[in-house]
Amino acid sequence: MKSTWAVLVVYENEQAREQAVSFCDRLVERFWAKFGFDVSWSSYGSLEDRQNAEQFARKAGEADIIVFSHLGQRDFSWPMRVWVETWLTIRGEREGKLVGLCTAPSTIKAPTGFAYLRQVAHRAGMDFVTEVPQTITDTMPNSPDMVVSRARQVTSVLDGILHQPTRPRAL
Numbered sequence: 001m002k003s004t005w006a007v008l009v010v011y012e013n014e015q016a017r018e019q020a021v022s023f024c025d026r027l028v029e030r031f032w033a034k035f036g037f038d039v040s041w042s043s044y045g046s047l048e049d050r051q052n053a054e055q056f057a058r059k060a061g062e063a064d065i066i067v068f069s070h071l072g073q074r075d076f077s078w079p080m081r082v083w084v085e086t087w088l089t090i091r092g093e094r095e096g097k098l099v100g101l102c103t104a105p106s107t108i109k110a111p112t113g114f115a116y117l118r119q120v121a122h123r124a125g126m127d128f129v130t131e132v133p134q135t136i137t138d139t140m141p142n143s144p145d146m147v148v149s150r151a152r153q154v155t156s157v158l159d160g161i162l163h164q165p166t167r168p169r170a171l
Contacts, residue, residue, distance in 0.1 A: 006063045007024065007040070007063060007066075008042070009024065009039060009041050009067040009069065010043070010047065010066070010067070010068055011041070011068075011070075012043070013043070015071070017041075019069050023131075023132065024037075030132055040056070044080055056083070057086040057090055058090060060090070066096065068099065068100050068117055070100065074113075075113050075116070076116055081116075084120055088123060091124055096126045097126060098117060098129075099130065100114050100129075101130065102114065
């Protein structure tokens, strides 16, 4: 059974959405044999609505991959920054990948907003990438996610201990 990765895509406009769709297609194509994907979509504008912002902040807090598709010609608005700070608080120290996609012309060397996204990824303990990653299973050996994963595993040694017959005690 394949594990499912939660992906949240937020996009600035229709052009940015098209780029995000292309990214998600390549992501699924590369990893479909090993993983399923549950993809949620939101425009920047819809995150200015309080209910949508709260709902998608929870999704971002639980997402394995968060994709920002941004024009790169201007910085993030104040409501977007508030939304990001909200999900950062919810997320805690969960690992994952933060993806920055830019639809700006190639003449722009350092898209506006990418420095902010890199800083957000660093604060969240996430990897910052700008293209489909080579792998999405990298976890740090002593990260909270890895410790929880190992704690849930029942190895043959543990199974033997748990299923060892009990001997009656002598009085």
